[in-house]
Amino acid sequence: MQRIGVFVCHCGSNIAATVDVKKVVEMALLEPGVVHAEDYQYMCSEAGQAKIAAAIREKHLTGIVVCSCSPRMHETTFRKAAERAGLNPYMVEIANIREHCSWIHKDMEEATKKAVILARAAIAKVNLNTPLKPGESRVTKRALVIGGGIAGIQTALDIADAGYEVDIVEKTPSIGGRMSQLDKTFPTLDCSACILTPKMVEAAAHEKIKIYTYSEVEKVSGFVGDFTVDIRKKARSVDMDKCTGCGVCQEKCPSRKTPSEFNRGLNTRSAIYTPFAQAIPNVPVIDREHCIKFQTGKCGVCAKVCQAGAIDYGQKDEIVTEKYGAIVVATGFDTIKLDNYDEYAYSQSKDVITSLELERIMNAAGPTKGHLERLSDGKAPKEMVFIQCVGSRCSDNRGKSYCSKICCMYTAKHAMLIRDKYPDVNVTVFYIDVRTPGKNFDEFYRRAVEQYGVNYIKGQVGKVAPQPDGRLLVQASDLLDNRQIKMEADMVVLATAIEPNPDVRKIATMLTASIDTNNFLTEAHAKLRPVESPTAGIFLSGVCQGPKDIPETVEQAGAAAVKAIGLLAKDKLLTNPCTAQSDILLCNGCSTCANVCPYGAITYEDKEVNDHGIRETRRVAVVNSALCQGCGACTVACPSGAMDLQGFSNRQIIAEVDAICR
Amino acid sequence: MSIEKNEEFRPKIVAFCCNWCSYAGADLAGSSRLTYPADVKIIRVPCSCRVNPMFILRAFEKGADGVIMCGCHPGDCHYSTGNYYARRRMTLLFSMLDFIGVENGRTRVEWVSAAEGVKFSATMNEFVEKIYSLGKNVRLEDLRCRS
């Protein structure tokens, strides 16, 4: 029989205001095995933990139940406290009477009743708990960063500077990401390339950093400290070692009609290409889908002109398998497709563009060499309209429910830059709200209005109608003047919502990292663990976790690096002892459990068993507890009931069910 | 009937929630103060695939009026494939429940991610309402399957 102590936390008034904690104590004492029960204002405080420790020692407790907040908050705290007092930490159970009770119920009597039942279930479980001992696993002192944008680069640099090896895997032919596509950055109007390129060079030159461009993560196995990752290095068709980056192949390539990804499809590129001038590595790739040689067999111009003999049409995809202790996801974002917003005529007029396209138009290396002009006829615009919140803040399934966060600022930036460079162009911004929290951000927006005379109108645009003369009739609300505006514009720029890179879902599945309905990766705690995934060893950097501007992305990239370093600095990790175990007397060696195990943790061995005096050798399941992650799939699959999960055993869960239904 | 008339029916509802998604979703519902009836009591399991159909039968046997199981969205399981197993097992179990005396509406599987506090609360409200509309689980009692 266990000797159980029950500790009921008030959590200030968080619990005590809705749950009668004294009553919970009183009722707990009636439960079997309970020899001690008390309540305290803050169980997680030093004093609260001391009370637990004292009770364990004085009452010789063999198990405890803490009725408090979610185990996801303080289970570790209380387990450590118990351990310090000499109790096995796995003899601690939490009854969640805050998130699952006091915070969601208003009626005191009802909440108290429920709290009593939750405590009762936890007590019933502890009665069946057994002491468990975690094992140990090693840590591979190398990190993987998925994505080579500013987030990935910064994380990799920070980890490498701490002395650990880092690999960056980047899908496109060059690192640099979205930031390399931007012209200027807010709120200081720095040239984006000028501040990004040095970081790219630093990463490429860093002795601890290895960059795989034109590569994708193909498979991930293992767990925190010991991941095994297959990386597919797509065939570049160019020998990285021989290529000198002279660029002659790109000049001579006869296939020039492929829309340039880097310039958002506003102009074209050759089939052999580097995405942009500062690309790292400065080695082109052959886009086989558009290469004449690969499509028809007749061409080979690039091989002929290459002095270094670097062109290799026979190159094949290569799979590299590496081991990592930590993985950082930095997969970034893209703008949403505008198919659902045809009222803005994006698909009907070339002069309706997204803000990211405007970045390329404003950039000296862009399709118009930095001249602001209409893509339809090359004329300079006189009247420009910016529409905010296109696809953001939509709860109607057409767009995204969230605020994309960066649009208000970049629109102010665009408006300002245009008014600065082309003072005769009128700029009108239609906004719902202007959201500019951040250091020097609101001042920046106000400068656009006060210094540059940008016309901000509160009200959304309802329709953009192309006119026969090529201009665009913008029909909008002016909510402050309470009128409907119909104005003609030469160009319309849509502040298009951003969304996580579509590939992230595939990556999250490989990493078993949680992801929300908007495809943003979920953090372990919204406030306190913002750069960690709930899956141990996976860290989040940049927009893959939520919309962010560059300063925030860099901050978070550093934070993710620190968390990864904290893991890599350890030599050994304690493993979760809540693993499956097979009862050799019941096991009949049918292999059902091994078939459902996602980790290959179950093998079969011939073991000698003593079944009621009969000694015989049987083929039975054996769980490798270093590999087992404790999901429990095998326990349900097992037809003979031999497989059970420590810490969540059949008897324990049934005891909880019984306690709740009693 | 006349005896029970004055006694307000409060159902017993057991919710199995996986540790990684739906339990966290329930926590988020809590910290966001999204209410749902106190009739729901949550049991934490590591993964929805840990839920043995026996647990659900046991709950009904012991007097539960409804059992709901929540897991990660398909494809998002922390253990890669656990919720697929759970889905298959529950489909099979639910198809037989009516036969043994538990109406279809008394069981439900729902996928709730850690970010879906709103969904968790909405699901629980819906489910509880459904159980109220079904009333006390008397069929099992009539069949003497209930202890």
Next chain:
Amino acid sequence: MNKPAKKQAELIREISGVNPLKCMKCGKCSATCPSYDEMDIKPHQFVSYVQNENIEALVQSKTLWKCLSCFACVERCPRDVRPGKLIDAARQIVVRERGADYLSPDEIPELLDPELPQQLLVSAFRRYRR
């Protein structure tokens, strides 16, 4: 606040199936409305009037009779508020309570012309009369 207004607002919400609290006041409905200039209470205001249960003003408003039910605002509303449905519902309430108010059979002959399709009379009657 007088009780009937509250009740009527509730009825409007109910028969329109619209929750005006979802509105984020972006004004896209008013931006898109082809009848905007004819309306005294603009579509976005209409939503907030229902929200504030200012029903008397709505009942008196010209807007009820100027809305085309073309559903452009319904299609384009980013918050799924569907102002056109609110206006439809408010008009319904007025028509139900006051009966044939906006169109009487006596007016019909002088509104007719040889090309006028039956459909027009049918739909106008549906909208204007009980």
Next chain:
Amino acid sequence: MKYSYYPGCTLRTKAKDLDAYAKASARALGFELEEIENWQCCGGVYPLGSDEIATKLSSVRALNEAKEKGQELVTLCSACHHVIKRVNDDMKHVEDIRTRANNYMQLETPYAGETTVLHYLEVLRDRIGFDVLKEKVVNPLTGRKIGAYYGCLLLRPGSVMAFDNPENPTIIEDFIRAIGAEPVVYPYRNECCGGYISLKEKELSKNMCDTIMESAEGFGAEMLITACPLCLYNLNKSTAKKLPVYYFTELLAEALGVKDAKEEVAK
């Protein structure tokens, strides 16, 4: 192929042409429109309050009759199509409406939205195929520049009508191409003509139709086509009227070389 057919009030009177040309063309294309017996007026307007049942029943009757015949239900008038498709969606998805309507109707088997509602244009696109139509054209309308006028009823609400992209539809343009003419795309093709408002607010509807006409003409259209008798009426009242407006079925019949057969079919 036989379809159940719901003509509606106007196609029996002012818009006889819309109906007759459609039937003649159907014959040429190898399908038949079998008129629902004892159909009643759809009401012209989708019921304005979600609590109305009586005004939905005529649609339910037509839908149920098509269901009993095991046919898809074809409509031609935009208003009928709008009403019947939306009521069908209610019957399929809104439990309360389904229950109340069925309680009232007392059918042998309750109706639960089983019938597929198709607009004549959808039949051409999804059942016949515009490429097949193109092959059957004997008299291609080469050189004609035609603006499609959709109006609102066919397109909105897009989630229920699921007719085409409500902001940038292409079905009538594809139709125009199939009959050998050149479609003219202009931005006001999905903006309202004023609809029923033209009974009492003639000026308002006239202004709207002026915008539509001017835009279409500006982009080079020589004529407009529509599927809706009310749109046709309103557009013809436009003071900026410079373009003739036709029913799409008239041009279809012309292209198929059956324009003269309409009188015969009408009998």
